[in-house]
Amino acid sequence: MINGKYLISELTGRRRRSAVNIGLVALVTCVLVCITLLAGALERAFQTPLNDIGANMTVQMVGDVPEQMAGPVLPCSVAPISAQQSNSISSLPGIQSISRAVLFWDFSDDGFQIVVGLRPDDRAGPALLRGSVTEGRMLTEGDSSLAMAEITWAEKAGLGPGDQINIGGRPFTIIGLVDTSTISRIGTAHLYIPLAEAQDIIASAPEIAKIHTFGPGDSNLLFIQADRDKTEDIASQIKQLLGDKTSVSTPDSFKQLLGSLFTLTQRFSGMISGMVFLLALLLIGRNAAAAVRERVMEIGTMKAVGWTGRDIRLQMLVENCMYIVIGTLLGLILGGLAAWGLSFVSVAIPIPWDMAPTPHFLPGGEEQLFREVRLLMEPGLQLFLLAFFMPILLGLAAVWSASRNITRLQTSEVLRYE
Amino acid sequence: MNDTNEIKSNNNPAIDVRHVSKHFATVSPVRNAGFQIQQGEFVTLLGPSGSGKSTLLGLIAGFEQPSEGTISLDGQELTGLSEDELALLRRRMVGFVFQAFHLIPTLSGLENVAFPLYPIKMSVQERRERAGNLLDKIGLGNRADHLPSRLSGGERQRVAIARALVNEPDILFCDEPTGNLDSATGKEILNLLTNLNREQGVTIFMVTHDREIAKLSDRSLFMHDGEVTTL
Numbered sequence: 001m002i003n004g005k006y007l008i009s010e011l012t013g014r015r016r017r018s019a020v021n022i023g024l025v026a027l028v029t030c031v032l033v034c035i036t037l038l039a040g041a042l043e044r045a046f047q048t049p050l051n052d053i054g055a056n057m058t059v060q061m062v063g064d065v066p067e068q069m070a071g072p073v074l075p076c077s078v079a080p081i082s083a084q085q086s087n088s089i090s091s092l093p094g095i096q097s098i099s100r101a102v103l104f105w106d107f108s109d110d111g112f113q114i115v116v117g118l119r120p121d122d123r124a125g126p127a128l129l130r131g132s133v134t135e136g137r138m139l140t141e142g143d144s145s146l147a148m149a150e151i152t153w154a155e156k157a158g159l160g161p162g163d164q165i166n167i168g169g170r171p172f173t174i175i176g177l178v179d180t181s182t183i184s185r186i187g188t189a190h191l192y193i194p195l196a197e198a199q200d201i202i203a204s205a206p207e208i209a210k211i212h213t214f215g216p217g218d219s220n221l222l223f224i225q226a227d228r229d230k231t232e233d234i235a236s237q238i239k240q241l242l243g244d245k246t247s248v249s250t251p252d253s254f255k256q257l258l259g260s261l262f263t264l265t266q267r268f269s270g271m272i273s274g275m276v277f278l279l280a281l282l283l284i285g286r287n288a289a290a291a292v293r294e295r296v297m298e299i300g301t302m303k304a305v306g307w308t309g310r311d312i313r314l315q316m317l318v319e320n321c322m323y324i325v326i327g328t329l330l331g332l333i334l335g336g337l338a339a340w341g342l343s344f345v346s347v348a349i350p351i352p353w354d355m356a357p358t359p360h361f362l363p364g365g366e367e368q369l370f371r372e373v374r375l376l377m378e379p380g381l382q383l384f385l386l387a388f389f390m391p392i393l394l395g396l397a398a399v400w401s402a403s404r405n406i407t408r409l410q411t412s413e414v415l416r417y418e
Numbered sequence: 419m420n421d422t423n424e425i426k427s428n429n430n431p432a433i434d435v436r437h438v439s440k441h442f443a444t445v446s447p448v449r450n451a452g453f454q455i456q457q458g459e460f461v462t463l464l465g466p467s468g469s470g471k472s473t474l475l476g477l478i479a480g481f482e483q484p485s486e487g488t489i490s491l492d493g494q495e496l497t498g499l500s501e502d503e504l505a506l507l508r509r510r511m512v513g514f515v516f517q518a519f520h521l522i523p524t525l526s527g528l529e530n531v532a533f534p535l536y537p538i539k540m541s542v543q544e545r546r547e548r549a550g551n552l553l554d555k556i557g558l559g560n561r562a563d564h565l566p567s568r569l570s571g572g573e574r575q576r577v578a579i580a581r582a583l584v585n586e587p588d589i590l591f592c593d594e595p596t597g598n599l600d601s602a603t604g605k606e607i608l609n610l611l612t613n614l615n616r617e618q619g620v621t622i623f624m625v626t627h628d629r630e631i632a633k634l635s636d637r638s639l640f641m642h643d644g645e646v647t648t649l
Contacts (some may be wrong), residue, residue: 003536005529006522013524301520304479305534306509306585308502411501412476 003315007289017294019155021287021323022330025394027266028280029331030338032390033272036383037339046251046371052184054124054268055099056231058087059222060237060354062245063313069359070108072115072168072205074212074220077247077354078103080202083217092237094230099125100219102198103187104205105359106168107316112362113153117198118220120158129178129345136176138162143194147172151192167191186355186367187221187250195219197310247354254349255368279392281285284394292405300392303411313403320398328391339377346372348388428495430455432589432621433478438487439644440473447473448484449644457492457588458619460612462632463640471625472593474641478623479512479591480504492588509534513582513620515611517594518626521581523565528553528562528575531580552580556610570632572603583620590614592624596631608634 011018050056063079074080090098106113118126120139130138134151147167149159152343154177172193180188202214226234235248261400292299301318302312348370356369423604440448455461460597465471465504476482478489480496489496496504510516517649521530544610556576568640575595580591592611596604612634614620624635632638640647 004524006533006536009522009524009529130606225543297518297520298522301516301522302533303479304500304503304514304516304520305581307534308505308539310502311505311537370610409482412473 001193003025003252003301005317006315007172011322017287018323021284021291021320024280024287025324025327025391026331026334029328029387029390030277030335031276032273032386033332033335033343033383035276035377037335037377038342038375039270039344040368040380041377041384042347043251043347044374044376046254048251049186049254049351049371050133050251051348052128052371053126053223054128054152054225054395055223055233056226057224058186058230058249058355059224059242060220060247062247063337064119064133066207067114067210068207069105070081070104071108071207072104072201073207074104074202077357078220079245080218080220081222081242082211082215083219086219088222088241089222089238092234093242094227094234095245096225096227097123098225099123099127099220099223100195100224101125102186102195102202102219103189103221103357104168104198104208105349108166112359113191114165114189114358115191115193115201116187117195118202119195122223122224125221126189126192129180129192131398132178134177134179136174138176138178139192139194143175145170145172146175146194148176148178148192149174150188150190151177161215165191167193168205170197170201184353185371187223188356196331230324236273244246249352249355256280266383277393279358280394281397282322284320285397288316288398288402289405290320290400292316292409296409298354299406299409302410303369303409307408312406313399316402319393320402321395324391324395324398328387331417332387343377346374348372430457430490431455433623434472434488434493435478435646436488437440438474438477438484438489440470440482440532441485444631445515446643448477450532450645451487451641451644453648454533454644455621455623457621458615458637459637460615460622460624461645462635462638463628463641464629464632464638466627469641470644471627471641474646475591475593475625479514480508498518503603509538509585511588513585513587513590514542515575515578515582515592515595516591517597519571519578519598521577522576523566526563527558527569529576530566530577531584533581534585548584549580552583553577555629556580558577569608570603571599572606575599575603576610579607579614581616587620588622589621592622594626595624596628597626 059081060077061081062077063074063081065076066073086098089095102117104115106115116126119139120127139146139148147165148283154160159174161174161176165172165174199218200217202208203216208214231250232252235250238248239246299312351369351371431454435451435453438451439446440447451474464619465475477484483497491507494507498505522533525533527550528546531552532545535545535548550562555564556579558573558576561569561573569577569619596607600609608631615622626632
C-alpha cells in the first residue's frame with residue numbers, strides 16, 4: 001500500500017536527489033524529442049525541392065555541349081529523352097504519373113532566354129506554376145503561340161501581358177506573369193510555352209540537330225510521381241533502363257548535396273537516439289541503486305518495523321515513477337520549446353546546376369541556386385511511441401535496479417551504529 | 419501492548435533461544451546461546467563491544483537466520499520463515515528502539531510514529547489518532563509536526579519509542595537506547611521504558627553495556643566472546 005504523505009515527503013524533502021532524477025529524465029526526453037523532430041523536419045526539408053514541383057523524382061539525360069550558342073540549343077544536362085524511353089519508365093511498378101517538359105536555351109542577336117515547354121494540365125513539373133500566376137492567366141490546353149513570363153525577368157526586360165516576344169524565331173504573345181521565387185528552382189525558366197510548340201522548335205533547330213536526334217513526342221525533363229517508399233528502387237531501375245548518362249534526382253540526392261553533417265544527422269539519428277536512451281537507462285538504474293544505498297538505514301528501518309520487501313519495492317516503484325513521469329512531462333515541454341525554436345531555422349538546400357541550367361558564360365550563370373526551407377517540426381507516431389514507451393522502459397530500469405539492491409540489503413545494517 | 423495493566427497470560431515464553439550459533443567465514447559471533455525470556459519480563463543483555471550482542475539481537479529479531487539452533491517469539495519459530503514472513507511477524511508482535519533512532523528525516527514526528535502503519539490498510543484519521551495519542555503519552559504532542567532535524571536527541575528517541583509502540587507489540591527490542599543521549603535524557607528514556615514494562619506488560623529485551631541500566635531490569639544476561647551466561 002502506497003502512502004502519499006511519505007511519497008511526497010521523499011520527493012520534496014530530498015530535493016537534490018529529486019532534481020537530479022527529474023532533470024536527467026527531462027534532459028534525455030528533451031534530447032530525444034529534439035533529435036526525433038529534427039530528423040523528421042530534415043527528411044521533409046530534403047523532399048521540399050521536389051515536392052514544390054509535385055514530384056518525387058526528376059529524370060534527365062546528360063548530353064554533349066552545343067557546338068555553337070545560336071538559336072535554340074539544349075544545355076548539356078538535358079539531352080533528349082525519347083517518347084519510347086518515357087513510356088518504358090511509366091510502365092515500371094510504383095510509378096504513378098510522368099509529366100514531360102522540354103527545357104532549352106534560346107540565343108538571338110538581342111540576347112538570351114531560357115524557355116520551358118509544358119502541358120498546362122500536368123500534375124507535376126512546371127504546370128504547377130498555375131498557383132504562382134501574379135498577372136494575366138496561366139496557359140491552358142489548346143493554347144497556341146502564347147507564353148507566360150517569369151515576373152522578375154519580365155520586369156527587367158520591360159515586358160508584360162499582351163507584349164509580343166520571339167522564341168526560336170516564332171512569335172509568341174505573353175498572356176501572364178508567374179512568380180517562381182517561392183517555389184523550387186528546378187526546371188524554372190524565363191518563358192513558358194505549350195509543350196507541343198517547344199517540341200516543334202527543338203525538332204527543327206539546326207544546332208540541336210547537329211548533336212541530337214529529337215523526334216515527335218520526345219522531351220528532356222521528366223517529373224515523376226511514384227510511391228514514396230520505393231523512390232530509391234525506382235531510381236536505380238530507371239538508370240538501368242536508360243543507361244549511364246541518366247541523372248535521376250530524389251530526396252536522397254539533396255541530402256548528399258547538403259554535406260556530411262546533415263547526412264550524418266539523418267543517417268545516425270536512430271543510433272544517436274538509441275545511445276542517448278541507453279545512457280539514460282544506465283544513469284537511471286545507477287541513480288536508483290544509489291538512492292537505495294543512500295537509504296540503507298531507512299530501508300533497514302522499514303524492514304525492522306514490519307515493511308515487507310513488496311511494500312518497500314512498491315514504494316520505490318512509485319517514487320521512481322513520479323520522477324520519470326514528471327521528468328518526461330518536463331522533457332516533452334522543454335523538447336517542444338526547443339523544437340519550436342528550431343522551427344525558425346531555415347536550411348538552404350542547393351539546387352544543382354543540372355536541374356536549372358543557365359549558361360556559365362553569362363552574368364550570374366555560375367551562381368548557386370538554393371531553396372530556403374524552414375524546418376517544420378511535426379510530431380508523429382515516432383514521437384508518440386517515444387513519449388509512451390521511454391518512461392515505461394526507464395521506470396522498469398529504475399525498479400529493476402532498486403529491487404536488486406533492496407534484496408541485497410541486510411536488515412541488520414540498522415543495528416550498526418557509526 | 420494492552421490498554422490495561424494486564425500481564426500477558428500466554429504460556430509460551432516471549433523469547434525462546436535454543437542452542438543458537440552464528441558462523442561467518444572465520445568468526446562465530448554467537449556460540450551455542452540458549453535462554454528464555456518470559457512474557458512481561460525486562461531483561462538486559464550486557465557485554466563489551468564486539469562480544470556479539472548486536473548479532474544475537476539481529477538473530478532474535480529475525481534480521482538474520484542462525485547457522486544452528488532455533489529461536490521462537492511467543493511460540494512462533496523463526497527458522498524457515500521467509501524475509502517477508504519475518505517482516506509481517508515483526509509488524510504483528512515486535513517493536514524496535516535503536517541507538518541511532520533511525521527516524522525518517524523527511525517525515526514529521528507524527529508521521530514517523532505512524533510509519534509502521536503505512537503498509538497496513540487503515541484510514542488516515544485512525545492512523546493519525548493512534549500516532550497522536552502515543553505522542554501525547556510520551557509528552558511530545560506539541561512537537562508532532564516537527565521534522566527530526568528540529569528535535570533534540572531525547573525527543574527523537576521518544577518519537578522512536580512511540581513508533582515502536584504504535585503496532586501494539588508484545589515484545590520491545592532496544593539496542594543501546596540511551597547510548598546516544600546525555601545521562602539526564604537517558605534516565606528519562608529508561609523511566610519511560612520501565613513504566614511501559616511495569617504498567618503495560620510489554621516484554622523488553624535490551625542490549626546495553628551499561629551495568630547501571632541493567633540494575634533496572636528484572637534480570638541480566640551477559641555475553642562474552644559469543645557465549646551467553648546468566649549473571
